[in-house]
Amino acid sequence: xxxxxxxxxxxxxxxxxxxxxxxxxxxxxxxxxxxxxxxxxxxxxxxxxxxxxxxxxxxxxxxxxxxxxxxxxxxxxxxx
Numbered sequence: 001x002x003x004x005x006x007x008x009x010x011x012x013x014x015x016x017x018x019x020x021x022x023x024x025x026x027x028x029x030x031x032x033x034x035x036x037x038x039x040x041x042x043x044x045x046x047x048x049x050x051x052x053x054x055x056x057x058x059x060x061x062x063x064x065x066x067x068x069x070x071x072x073x074x075x076x077x078x079x080x
Contacts, residue, residue, distance in 0.1 A: 004045055011038035026069040033062035 043052030
């Protein structure tokens with residue numbers, strides 16, 4: 001296995017683990033987003049442009065989900 005293939009396999013593995021653990025903490029959503037971004041980089045390096053585009057979109061979607069879940073999970077301050 002060459003380094004590029006190992007990088008791609010590692011990125012997809014991070015995505016799988018993070019997706020499985022998303023309900024435990026919104027931090028895993030962020031990890032999933034980074035895994036998607038790494039997969040998009042792999043797609044670019046491997047010249048598989050459709051894969052790169054789809055993984056890039058998933059990365060943006062996951063970042064948005066993380067940002068939304070992060071703001072929803074903050075405690076509301078009491079300003080009395």
